[in-house]
Amino acid sequence: MRAALVSALLVAACNVPEAPNRSDNYPFQGPTGEVFSWPDSIMPVRIWAEDRGPNVRNTLAALLLWENQFLYREFRGTIWHDSSTAEIQILLSGTVPDIAINGDSPVRACAGATGFTLDNGRVLRMIVQVTGFAGFADQDIANCVFRTTAHELGHALGLLNLGHVGTDASDLMFGDPQVSAASNADRNTIQILYHTEPNLEAAGR
Amino acid sequence: MRCSTLGLTVAAAWLYGSGFAACLDGQVELGAGVGVTIWSDLVHDSIVETIEVGMEPGIAAFFRLGTPLDSNTSVSFRIGFSRTEMVRSESGGTSNIATVVAWSPSVVLSRRVSAAVSFHAAVGIILYASDQTIGTPFRGGEPSAPIVGGGVELALPSLPIFLSVDADAHRFGTSGLREAGFLSDRTVNRVSVTLGWVPQ
Numbered sequence: 001m002r003a004a005l006v007s008a009l010l011v012a013a014c015n016v017p018e019a020p021n022r023s024d025n026y027p028f029q030g031p032t033g034e035v036f037s038w039p040d041s042i043m044p045v046r047i048w049a050e051d052r053g054p055n056v057r058n059t060l061a062a063l064l065l066w067e068n069q070f071l072y073r074e075f076r077g078t079i080w081h082d083s084s085t086a087e088i089q090i091l092l093s094g095t096v097p098d099i100a101i102n103g104d105s106p107v108r109a110c111a112g113a114t115g116f117t118l119d120n121g122r123v124l125r126m127i128v129q130v131t132g133f134a135g136f137a138d139q140d141i142a143n144c145v146f147r148t149t150a151h152e153l154g155h156a157l158g159l160l161n162l163g164h165v166g167t168d169a170s171d172l173m174f175g176d177p178q179v180s181a182a183s184n185a186d187r188n189t190i191q192i193l194y195h196t197e198p199n200l201e202a203a204g205r
Numbered sequence: 206m207r208c209s210t211l212g213l214t215v216a217a218a219w220l221y222g223s224g225f226a227a228c229l230d231g232q233v234e235l236g237a238g239v240g241v242t243i244w245s246d247l248v249h250d251s252i253v254e255t256i257e258v259g260m261e262p263g264i265a266a267f268f269r270l271g272t273p274l275d276s277n278t279s280v281s282f283r284i285g286f287s288r289t290e291m292v293r294s295e296s297g298g299t300s301n302i303a304t305v306v307a308w309s310p311s312v313v314l315s316r317r318v319s320a321a322v323s324f325h326a327a328v329g330i331i332l333y334a335s336d337q338t339i340g341t342p343f344r345g346g347e348p349s350a351p352i353v354g355g356g357v358e359l360a361l362p363s364l365p366i367f368l369s370v371d372a373d374a375h376r377f378g379t380s381g382l383r384e385a386g387f388l389s390d391r392t393v394n395r396v397s398v399t400l401g402w403v404p405q
Binding site for chain 2: 068071187
């Protein structure tokens, strides 16, 4: 009886589940092969969101969305009060109603862009700009602004594939984002990025 | 945190009950101990490179309430507690993921083989609680699982103190890991060394 129990434990102990297949992914490199991720040494990454309309709420939701794509806390961010000492700035302009998003069909009622500033060849700050367009229904603008904020935050985390090569409409990082949640490919790609040696460093604090 | 609260409530109720029971019946034995637990790895992953997720050696404690079945055999209800840091290890070093608490209520059968030595076997459940869920293996909720174990207890002559060495095993898996593509759970082994005390 005792021998059977020990044998069962030993057999069970040898059973190590295989690592998941993460082959469903897309390129994360920048236009000239840049690989960038925020290093452990400055986490949580400070994210400042302009206090305008739904921007702070959208930024927090987008941050949680991206943090939850990781399994081992490779990335952590925090909403930061001071734009001058934040690593990521999220700016909002144009017409943006402060209403909750819903599941309506996506309409291109906004636009976004992400750029970064360098300090001696190292990334000092990521700057995200989201703009709501006039002339669209309030709900369409609100939905578009959230999708775009989450998409641009993905770029700010290091998904520098600015041409969106290899993405499709089910991915948050599709060029014209149609969804407001991360896909399997988004998840796999950001995980792979945060275990890849960067060739573009963060400036640090 | 839910599990911690539940565990604390159960522990408090049990301690209160055990004290009351001990007053009623001299055959009831109360015991408690503190020590250290070491864990085998919880997750093996590969993202560009090999990643091992495990626990740092953590503090261990237990409380138990037992009663003899005969002159050499006893049965007890035991609540084990362990608090430790979950960490990921890869080529770049080790990083903290979360602080994890594990409660393990179990039923223990003990057999004395000499005046100072007894062996025991246990079956119960392990309940995890973590201070972090977002972006961790606990992102879909903290798991619980059946646990089996055994150990040896060495009584120190003429002192109400004993040394207990315990090993146990359970299957570790979370809904977060399964959602990420892990198709099965992994067996996790723990070894605890505790110094215990039995009120005379």
